[in-house]
Amino acid sequence: MNARPLPFFVYGTLRPGEANHxxxxxxxxxxxxxxxxxxAVLHHGPGYPYAVPEPGGRVTGELVTARPEAYAGLLAELDRLEEFRPGDPHNLYERVARDVVRATDGAPVHAWVYxxxxxxxxxLRAGGRLVEGGDWRARRP
Structure with a gap:
């Protein structure tokens, strides 16, 4: 794990106004x-999206910076929510550090992404359904 806490890039049910925010x-x-x-591109899941690596793709979301005193607990809870356990081959998601671009100023920011x-x-690549435009909020059922 990184020496310093990273912000989180959220793109689905953790976005403002969504079920888990x-x-x-x-x-x-x-x-x-x-x-x-x-x-990356977004694929529909069972009530939530999956971000899938894809050259040329783009996913819209929010960069979330945790309060320092809440960081460790939040990281653990998000890992549970996303069913991520390091080294487990049955994970739904992998937590990885990636550069995302802050929309307000175009600055790259290193963040955790599931x-x-x-x-x-x-x-999903074999038969999943894309969320057109990469924005979960703009999805069509």
């Missing part, structure tokens, strides 16, 4: 900023 983030964050993740785990990625 208040449950996990309320009172635990310093700020949220619009951001973009390059090199990407679809390899087995999920293979399944």
């Amino acid at each position: 208040d449950r996990f983030l309320r009172g635990r964050i310093l700020r949220e900023e619009p951001a973009l993740l390059g090199g 990407l679809a785990a390899p087995a999920v990625t293979a399944r």
Whole structure:
């Protein structure tokens, strides 16, 4: 793991106004900023999206900076939510450090991103349904 805490890039149910935002983030964050993740696309999941690496793709979301005193607990809770356990081949997501671009000023920011785990990625590439435009909020059922 990195020596310093990283912000989180959220693109699905953790975004403001979505089902898990208040449950996990309320009172635990310093700020949220619009951001973009390059090199990935979104796929529909069962009520939530999966970001899948894809050259030329783009995913819209928010860069979330945790309060220092809440960081460790939030990281652990988000890992549980995303069903990420280091080294587990049955993960739904992998937590990886990636550069995202802050929309307000175009600055790159290193952040944690939950990407679809390899087995999920293979399944989605074989027959998943894309979220057109890479924005979960603008999705069509």
